Amino acid sequence: MKKIILVIVSSLSGLLLILGLFFPGTILDRIRIYILDWAIIVGAIALAIAIINLLSVHWNKVFTNEKRDYASPFFIVGFVTVILIGILLGPNNQFFVDLTSTTIITVEASLLAVLALTLSLASFRFFTKKQNLLAIVFGISTIIFLLLFSGILSLGENIPLIKALNNALNSLPIAGSTGILIGISLGAILTSLRIFFGFDRPYDRK
Amino acid sequence: MTDKITCPQCKTENNFSSIKCVNCGFNFQINSVDSGSEPDWLALLRDSNNEDQSTESNLPDTNENFFDLNGRSDDEVPDWLNRIRDIKQFDEDFKKIESGKTEELHPLTSTDNSDLVNSLRDEDQHLDENSIDWIASLRDIQKPVDEEQLLNSEKDDESHDEEISNLPPEMDEIKKDWQIEFPISLELENDENVTPAEEFPDWLSNITSKSKNDENLNDLEIPNWLTPNQEVPIDRANTPIEPFNLPEWLSKTNFLVDEEPKESSELERSDETENLPDWINDINQNKEKKTLDESPSDEESEGSVEATFDSVLLFNKLDMSPESKIGDEFKLDEFDSELNELEQKINALERDQPEEPAFILDESELKSLSVKPFIGIDESEDWFDNIQLPTTSDDLIEVDPHHHKVKPKIEEADKHVLPFKFDNVPDWLENIDFDYNEIEPLQSMEEEKISDSSDVDNIEKGKLPEWLKAIRPIEVVSPDISRLKSQKIIEKSGPLAGLQDVLTSESITKTYSPPPAYSVTIDVTDKQKSHVRILEEIISPVVQFNKSKKKSKTILHRMEFILIPAFLLLIITYSLFVDHTNLKFPEILPAEAVRFHNLATGYLNRNQSPSHVLVVFETEASSYPEINLISVGFFENLFLNNHWVTSIATNPNGVLVSERILRDSYLNVPSYNFEERNTNLGYLPGYGIGIQAFLSNPKTTSPGIDLNLNIWEKPPLSEINTINDFDMIVLVTDNSENAKLWIEQINLLVPDSDLLLISSAKASPLLQPYLQTNQIDGMLSGIIGGLAFNLLSQSEMNNIGRYWAILQLGAIVFVFYILAGGVISIFKKALTSDNIEKNK
Structure with a gap:
């Protein structure tokens, strides 16, 4: 019975959203907007719940003997500090913005720099690990697109052969990405229909 | 009749002196032996029964059993059955008196009886004069019963004791005849075919000796049927019995059988067991056992006339000593009382019954009758079972099992020879x-x-x-x-002779022979061998080499782990401090960058009044350096033209990144009133749903960061009611998935608005299809996009030029690493192969 109710609610919501899109300016469009507002509120609450869950996990790691993690105290201190400053000074406060943005951007940019160093080591060991055909193809394509996106090949565009080669190589990612997007779209449509007809119930997963 | 002898098999008449039948070759000697071993009247009784068999075949069970009852009960039937017979005789006589049509109803029986009596008369004359007396009494039986006899029946019953007392002289004569005749039968049993008869002489001699000793006692125990006044047995043996002829007294015999015989039979049995010799008790015990083991069916006993004759023969041979019945005297009183009761019931039934007898009617008519012809008897064939209820075990032995057992044995072996006499099992x-x-x-x-x-x-x-x-x-x-x-062996020789259980000196090992040697050779083909090899490879456990031992890292391995990242960092760091003024930029710029530049500068700047630009930040903080480098020229251009900039983010970090990027751009354009013209709507949750809701109704969906301020009521956004009121939407993203949501929703809900895209190099490949399909009006992707915008807008190129050079250098370094790694691996393999060859 519970499953049937859930299926009915989800299917009816999807039907109202679709009808609101096809009939703008009608009562169906208004219903669609109300449903979307509820979904946004629910999404915001879900974010708050996620934050509380993260805090509780690290709290348990600090104050329980099992699975003690020394990084958790830093997280709790940082969380409490930021939330207190944000509540006290407000989100538009420049100090608060500089504090948070500097911390976040620095950390995340450093992580990306470490990724670059790791990739350099991996590229060096690439052919030492595998010498089969696929590895060779992958290595060659990597070399070509590194040179292409870096703009090195664009320096020889005056040369007819290189210009034609440059244009041909630039069209390759477009073709690949187009195929990927079509596949993603078909999957999204199928998933929507499955949810709409109740074959797939992501809200009922335990 | 005297000169002729009738063949019992084919009924042809032969001369009396003939040994075999002229027609069928039947051996009369055997027959004469059989007949000699028994009274002549009994032999004739056989013939009559053979003749009657055809007529009685419709009722096999009842007739045969009744025949046994009549024929074999001559010397074994207890007194209660004799009393039943008397009652029946009285009843028949009474009916004859009533109807006077007895002869008409049973003409065949009367004729048969007359023939039988005539034959008895004739043969008796030739046999023995001593038997004339009692056969003459048998003749009297055939005489029609008079009313006087019926009336005098009670008197006869009352004088039963007197008759018994009169028996001894006559019975002595009969017994002498039988004793004379039995040795003849025993002699015949010594014939080759009659093997079991060899066993009889011993106990038969005992019988004769015992019978002689017990003669005086047995004389008093002679059954009633042997008395000259006892007319019933012969009469009944000769007359065919039909169920319709049975009178009511048979129903009463049931009561007699059920009630009285049980008591009387117990008494009789106790008396009999006391008086009978041991060998008869043994025989009776065997009979009892066999009757319990063998449960003869009624069907098996159909028409076994010959078997019944044999059984009668055996019965006469074995049970010739009359049973002692001491309790007869006091039973007669009971009998008289029962007889009176029966007479009263007969009179009552005569009044109730119709005048015509029931057995004249057809069966269908009988069924339709409301009054049944026989009261107390079922019309089914089980009526005789009621008569023959097993009163005692002796009755069972004496009546049923005899002819059931004898018949199959005769059929298996020679018909003239009884392989297994009676119940004696061979040794x-x-x-x-x-x-x-x-x-x-x-x-x-x-x-x-x-x-x-x-x-x-x-x-x-x-x-x-x-x-x-x-x-x-x-x-x-x-x-x-x-x-x-x-079994214990007694030593027969040697010093231990005579001792029992002595260990044998024989070597047991001598008795054993070595086990046979079998050659075990299997012919296996090459194909089978290959299959076995494959199977062994499959089944055999995988040999796991010990990989726990870590390989000792060489200096080169440690060096590459440190040197490669260090070399990359060195190159990039060096490039930061290198003068790139002489750096050569690409001459041909990307088309999407050109279109972006045209829309961002020409379209926005076409009007004199500043335009409203919505900037959506869908970026992570890690992409801030790249996005800032790409978009800084665009935002400087916006600030220079004093456009209204409203920013929103669907990523939590996007708010911070947007704030940082805009502020960085504001640093380059200090004339721009950033606080006034820049509005940050903050974070928009819900991803696709939030984007759709925001595009549908931006005011209600995103109230802004500062909840205390109603930003939609203040100047830049007070003019904005719908999403179409924005002159341009710029999407800044490093995530192709989230950018896709924005692109699709904007093209669906705001198809007329201009959408520009600033993406990182990572996200641009997947967004190229939207650019090719004109869902995106222009795009700046990667450093080259920012470089192109700066080149087109002729803005400052030093900063982006430096990173352009570092990017190119870094790309070359990565290509170098890949190629270097490939070359080193090839050399390593070559070196190892050379070392292996050298080692070999």
Whole structure:
């Protein structure tokens, strides 16, 4: 019975959203907007719940003997500090913005720099690990697109052969990405229909 | 009749002196022996029964059983049955008086009876004068019953005791005749075919001796039917019995059988067992056992006239000593009282019954009658079972099992020879141990047998027919080893001779032979061998080499782990401090960058009044350096043209990144009133749903970061009611998935708005299809996009030029690493192969 109710609610919501899109300016469009507002509120609450869950996990790691993690105290201190400053000074406060943005951007940019160093080591060991055909193809394509996106090949565009080669190589990612997007779209449509007809119930997963 | 003899088989008349039948070759000697071993009247009774068999075939069970009852009860039937017969006789006589049509109803029986009586008369004249008296009494039986006789029946019953007292002189004569005749039968049984008869002489001699000793007692116990006044047995033996003829008294016999005989039979049995000799008790016990074992069906007893004759023969032979019935005197009183009751019931029934007898009617008519012809008797064929209820075990033995048992034996063996007389099982069936003695005679067994079968040894062993020997089970013939082992052996020779259970000096090992040697060779083909090899490879456990031992890292391995990242950092760091003024930029710029530049500068700047630009930040903080480098020229251009900039983020970090990027751009354009013209709507949750809701109704969906301020009421956004009021939407993203949501929703809900895209190099490949399909009006992707915008807008190129150079250098370094790694691996393999060859 519970499953049937859930299926009915989800299917009816999807039907109202679709009808609101096809009939703008009608009562169906208004219903669609109300449903979307509820979904946004629910999404915001879900974010708050996620934050509380993260805090509780690290709290348990600090104050329980099992699975003690020394990084958790830093997280709790940082969380409490930021939330207190944000509540006290407000989100538009420049100090608060500089504090948070500097911390976040620095950390995340450093992580990306470490990724670059790791990739350099991996590229060096690439052919030492595998010498089969696929590895060779992958290595060659990597070399070509590194040179292409870096703009090195664009320096020889005056040369007819290189210009034609440059244009041909630039069209390759477009073709690949187009195929990927079509596949993603078909999957999204199928998933929507499955949810709409109740074959797939992501809200009922335990 | 005197000169002729009738063949019992084909009924043809032959001369009296003839040995065999002229027609069928029947041996009259055997017949005469059989007939000689029994009274002549009984032989004639056979013929009459043979004749009656055809007429009685419709009722096999009742007739046969009744025949047995009549024919065999001559010397065994108890008094209660004699009383039943008397009652029946009275009843028949009474009916004859009533109807006077007895002769008409049973003409065949009357004629048969007359023939039988005539034959009896004729033969009796030739046989013995002593038998004339009692046969003459039999003649009297055939006389029609008078009313006077019926009326005097009570008197006859009352004078029953007197008749018994008158019996002895007549019975002595009959017994003498039988004793004379039985030796003849015994002599005939010594014939080759009559093997079991060899056993009889011993006990028969005992019988004769005992009978002589007990003669005085047995004279008093002679059954009633042997008395001259007893007319019923012969009469009933000659008359065919039909169920319709049965009168009511039979229904009352049921009561007699059910009630009285049980009591009387117990008394009789106790008396009989006391008076009977031991050998008869043994025989009776055997009979009882066999009757319990063999449950003869009624169907098996159909029409076995010959068997019944044999049974009668045997019965006469074995049970010739009359039963002692001491309790007859006090039973007569009971009998008189029952007789009176029966007469009263008969009178009552005569009044109730119709005048015409019921048996004249057809069966269908009988069924339709409301009053049944026989009261108390079922019309089904089970009526005789009611009569023949097993009163005692003796009755069972004496009536049923005889002819049931004898018949199949006669059929199997010679018809003239009885292979198994009566219930005596041959010795070879009872004592199979004789065979063991033949194989290995053992002293202990002999001793046991001598002690156990001292009586049995007196009886001569029977010879088995060949066919019976052939079908004997192998267990009977072969010795029982387990039994032989258990037997104790007495030493017969040597110093221990005479001792028992002595360990044998024979070497047991001599009895054993070495086990046979079998050659075990398997012919296996090459194909099978290959299959076995494959199977072994599959089944055999995988040999796991010990990989726990870490390889000792070489200096080169450690060096590459440190040197490669260090070399990259060195190159990039060096490039930051290198002068790139002479750096050569690409001459051909990307088309999407050109279109972006045209829309961002020409379209926005076409009007004199500043435009409203919505900037959506869908970026992570890690992409801030790249996005800032790409978009800084665009935002400087916006600030220079004093456009209204409203920013929103669907990523939590996007708010911070947007704030940082805009502020960085504001640093380059200080004339721009950033606080006034820049509005940050903050974070928009819900991803696709939030984007759709925001595009549908931006005011209600995103109230802004500062909740205290109603930003939609203030100047830049006070003019904005819908999403279409924005002049341009710029999407800044490093995530193709989230950018896709924005692109699709904007093209669906705001198709007329201009959408520009600033993406990182990572996200641009997947967004190229939207650019190719004109869902995106222009795009700046990667550093080259920012470089192109700066080149087109002729803005400052030093900063982006430096990173452009570092990017190119970094790309070359990565290509170098890949190629270097490939070359080193090739050399490593070559070196290892050379070392292996050298080692080999």
